[in-house]
Amino acid sequence: MKLKLFMILILMGLLMAFKGVKQHYWPNYFPEPVQARIQTTYTPEMRALGRVLFYDPILSADSSVSCASCHNPYTAFAHTDHALSHGIGDSIGKRNAPALFNLAWQSAFMLDGAVNHIEVQALAPLSASNEMAETLEHVLTKLNRLPRYQALCASIQQSKSISSSLFLKSLAAFVLSLNSFESKYDSVKRHQSTFTTQEAKGYEKFKQYCNACHAEPLFTNYTYQYNGLSLDPQYPDLGRYAISLNPKDSFAFKVPSLRNISYTYPYMHDGRYKTLQAVLNHYAEKQVSAKLNNNVTTVFPLSANDQLDIIAFLKTLNDVQFLFNKDNLFPNDKGNNP
DSSP states (O other), X not given: XXXXXHHHHHHHHHHHHHHTOOSOOSOTTSOOOTTHHHHTTOOHHHHHHHHXXXXXXXXXXXXXXXXXXXXXXXXXXXXXXXXXXXXXXXXXXXXXXOOOSOGGGOSSBSTTOOBOOXXXXXXXXXXXXXTTOOOHHHHHHHHTTOHHHHHHXXXXXXXXXXXXXXXXXXXXXXXHTOOOXXXXXXXXXXXXXOOOHHHHHHHHHHHHHTTTTSOTTTTOXXXXXXXXXXXXSSSOOOXXXXXXXXXXXXXXXXXXXXXXXXXXXXXXXXXXXXXXXHHHHHHHOTTOOXXXXXXXXXXXXXXXXXXXXXXXXHGGGOOXXXXXXXXXXXXXXXXXXX
């Protein structure tokens, strides 16, 4: 019986290797991804298709906007050109587009948690009138006319046609593969380097004041918090409340990861702050009472030096290897084709 079980495990391992799926791709100091099981259903060919789709503006009604238009790989797949994202016809989006990495550790998506499954997340920007303004049916019609997509589909299945299921699964396969854990912080965690004196001071201050919401090692706890921001009268946004209808969620947004923080400005859900200094000033001002951790009023007594030390630490969360990973960039025909 034991021998039979052992052989089954060996065969399962070989099957996983054949499909190109890594059974344990995250650092040992990370928790297990909540999307780990679903990732085993994706193949490298599906990721390749998703990568092409991610960069193709044909997904929008006028072929002017791609996923990458608001999620630039060189800024950790965030949007830094505008405070709020822009869609077709230069229409203004509702929020600043969040960075895309380490999504495998999330169980809900969007800043208000409106989407609870990674494979349907793409439908939100696809159908939004101020983003891509398209329909899934029409997008599939356009894609199925193109030889490139016919060839990519044929590498995955017997049919050359891209179905709605394959479309959504392939995009999910690509974005779930965008993992970032090669920063200096990670090097320190692996005992390969050490913090400078200022970084170490900032780390201690960070653990004292910031870690409750921006919890290590993902630097977020994925909860929804109101952090004391005043309401923008031009773009009023109720945040999580619009989804949960719970008054406690009024003006609450998902806590963002602080990894790659130097590249993902402007900050906050509406991009109102352009610098980390401005963000820390917001928390340090005594008149600001952030309703954090179940609406417990909190004030952060951060001196100017404290803020500089925290910023020095936050910069250790930048992952340059992730930004320039050629396997994540635009799939052109000159060397980084999928």
